[in-house]
Amino acid sequence: MAHERVVPRTAGKCVVAGFLVLALLVIFFVPAVSAVFSGDTEHWLTQADRHWISTHPVITIAPDPAFPPIEYFDDNGEYRGVASEYLTLIAQETGLTFKAVHCASWNEALQRVESHEIDALPAAAQTEERGQYLLFSEPLLIFPGVIITRQQVDQDLSLDDLAEMRVAVVQGYLWQEFISRDHPEITLDLVPDPVTGLRKVSLGMADAMVATLPVAIYYIEQEGITNLRVAGESGYFTRLSFASRNDWPQLNAIVRKALANIPQSEKDAITDKWINLGNTQHMSRRTLWIIIAISAVLVVTGLGFVAWTITLRRQIARRTATLRLSESRYRGLFEGLSDALFLETLDGKILDVNDSACKLLGYTRDEL
Known part of the structure; x- marks a missing residue:
């Protein structure tokens, strides 16, 4: 006679309860895990954010055409640099599409975003004047403004030492606004791009240039201008941020949240990829003569x-x-x-x- 296994009623109730718990886990837990591992990055977007993005899917940007390694256009016309890779991450986080518009100069880029022909600037320094028509994110990068001189100038310099001298700055850069406000005794030589300013200093057409540190180092090495050195710091810093038109506060809020959602390790990886300042202390003439004497x-x-x-x-x-x-x-x-x-x-x-x-x-x- 076959033996039958008898399952107590209490055990049967436990089995049913277990299946109910498992079903609840499948209903609530699995979708959450799936969202995390599928790379769903829109969970932080509000309904208002998603609606605004759907009505403004394409954002036009005006990069500085001569600001490597922060941002620039390569020989093929492709937008490259630190800011470019930040925008790629923001696009992944938000679903926005960024369309780069090639301006002839940074000054033109500022004028076009002020008139709302362009929606945003990927890497703009925060200044009081620009704050009248732009909204800024938290700074992506912070760099000092440095004083570039010829090697013959053997002492360390500050802006106070440049009184009555001719100092080159790129037109529209924050150095122009700061120096004009705080050091009217300095004669500013406005140039269209960093290379022009560096060449003027190299040839003796300007006494010095104030420029953003990594950009100055990049062009000095790229152009092979060997008679220049970093003679000191200006005392000013450029805080480069994503800057958008001030009549679109929603865009500023969305970009801020997107940047906050990007892991710091990814931000550091971008900076390390593009910027390596190396040895920024170029040898002065005095140091050279000391070495020669020794x-x-x-x-x-x-x-x-x-x-x-x-x-x-x-x-x-x-x-x-x-x-x-x-x-x-x-x-x-x-x-x-x-x-x-x-x-x-x-x-x-x-x-x-x-x-x-x-x-x-x-x-x-x-x-x-």
Whole structure:
């Protein structure tokens, strides 16, 4: 007779309860996990955010055409640099599409975004003047403004040292606004781009240039301008942010939230990829002369030691030759005498004898 397994009613209720719990987990937990692992990044967007994005899917931007490695257009017309990669991440977070418009200069880019022909600037410094028509995100990057001079200028400089001098700055850059406001004694030479300013300083057409540190280093190396150096800091910093037209506060809020949602490790990876300042302390003329002087002293000291060694060797050689000559003369005199000569120690030990002594005694020199 077959045996049947009897399941208690209480056990059956537990099984049913377990299936109910499992079903609830599947209903509520699995979609959440799926959203996390599927890369769903819209969970932080509000309904109002999504509606605004749907009605403004394309955002026009005006990058600085000559601001590498922060942003620039390459030889193929492609938008590149740190800001470009930030926009790629923002687009992934929001679903927005960014369309880059190529302006002839940064000044043109500012004018077009102020007139709302362009919607945003990917990497713009925050200034009081720009705050009248732009809304800024939190800074993406912060860099000092540095003073570039020729190598002949051997001292460290600040803006206070540049009074009555001709200083190049790119037209529209924040350095123009800051220096005009705080240092009216400086004569500003407005140039269209960083390369023009650096070349003017290199050729002596300007006394100095104030520029953003990584951009200045990039162009000095890229253009092979070897007679320039970083002579000091301006005391100002550029805080580069995503800047959008002030009549679209929704765009500013969305970009701020998107940037906050990007892991810091991804932001650091972008910066490390594009910016490597290396050794920004270029050698001054004074430092160069100090090194040359120290090297000259070492060389002179070394040559003096070699000369002394050669002189000493020559003196030793001359004295050795004199001793040998004296010994030869002594030996000739010693052997030439007809009298028997004995050279002995105080205790009577014979050290040497002449031929006459050997003949007198009938022994060889070795025997004696």
